[in-house]
Amino acid sequence: MIPQNRYSARREKLKRVLKKEKLPAFLVCNETNVSYLTGFSGDSSWFLIGKDFEILISDGRYTTQISEECPGIQAEIRPVNKTLLQTTAEVLKATKEPICGFESTAISYDAAGQLVEAVETPDLIPVKGLVEPLRAVKDADEIKQVREAVRQAEKGFEFLKSSLMLEMTELQAAFTLEEGMRRFGAIGAGFEIITAVGERAALPHARPGLTRCEESPFMLVDWGARTSTGYVSDLTRMIVTGSISSKLQRMYEVVKTALEESIQAIGPDVRASDVDRVARQVMENHGVAAKFNHGLGHGFGLQVHESVRMSPTSEDVFKPGMVVTVEPGLYFPGWGGIRIEDDVLITKGGCEVLSSLSRELEAHTVG
Secondary structure, three states: OOHHHHHHHHHHHHHHHHOOOOOOEEEEEEEHHHHHHHOOOOOEEEEEEEEEEEEEEEEHHHHHHHHHHHOOOEEEEEEEOOOHHHHHHHHHHOOOOOEEEEEEEOOHHHHHHHHHHHHHOOEEEEOOOOOOHHHEOOOHHHHHHHHHHHHHHHHHHHHHHHHOOOOEEHHHHHHHHHHHHHHHHOOOOOOEEEEEEHHHOOOOOOOOOOOEHHHHEEEEEEEEOOOOOOOOOOOEEEEEEEOOOOOHHHHHHHHHHHHHHHHHHHOOOOOOHHHHHHHHHHHOOOOOOHHHHOOOOEEOOOOOOOEEEEEEOOOOOOOOEEEEEEEEEEEOOOEEEEEOEEEEEEEEEEEEOOOOOOOOOOHHHHH
């Protein structure tokens, strides 16, 4: 569990941001951001924060839950005959603040228009990107949760390997993997699991289907676990179910080299785009750069894709406490794809690889 003082510390950090941005009040509409700031695990609720107030706007389903999960936070429970927008408008008026920012990327254009129309004061200002940079740098309790999510994912993967039968479909393999993660404490998968057999692995985000494992000698597996507090992991490995061809071995070694050299380049104050360039240079050296068609990695935490991105166009700079995926891949339509992915914590002295599964192709042979 995340202790309550962590949530209050996050809210204080946000208040300092609001002071710098000259915003006396801020309406948090993104449910993940609401959870990050308050510990509330429900939905359909917004959070209003200012220098002297913290108000969670919700409905009667969550009265008891809010008292348990968010002690010390004022709750405004809307009656059943009022919408969230209507109740929020009333709460905003009661603050008597002249200006209030709101998360413009978290509500629809129509909802934003209705809210502005319903509130004469404060003036509502569309704002984006205030909470996400705070979430990018994890505190000690978050890092502990990410470690647990990695552990659950790895245990689930070993369960899959021990249970996998060649007649299984991609869907059955994905279900077995999630079962394994749940057996070791996860509340479920962190995102929709990718199990892609043979040439279907050429689709970076392939959806599991009815292709059987026996139809190709390899399967790409991209998966992660979600802990009871909502934190996720994100890993990728190849499972070998037949003989390893020379092309599979050769291209796998290229991807593994790109992964390992990229991780060596990660550290505090390093530009994410520079690390991405390291991986692309490895691919270029082997004449396959055109087959690496996505960014090298991304931040994760309460969501599988968070604000830090490793790509040629990224302007992000690593800071201690950030956690990112490193996931180079090569994709050949009609043949298949190869990706290896590890989870990495940026530290004051460099970085730490949180995942421990072997990167050797032969280590994940089944059958």
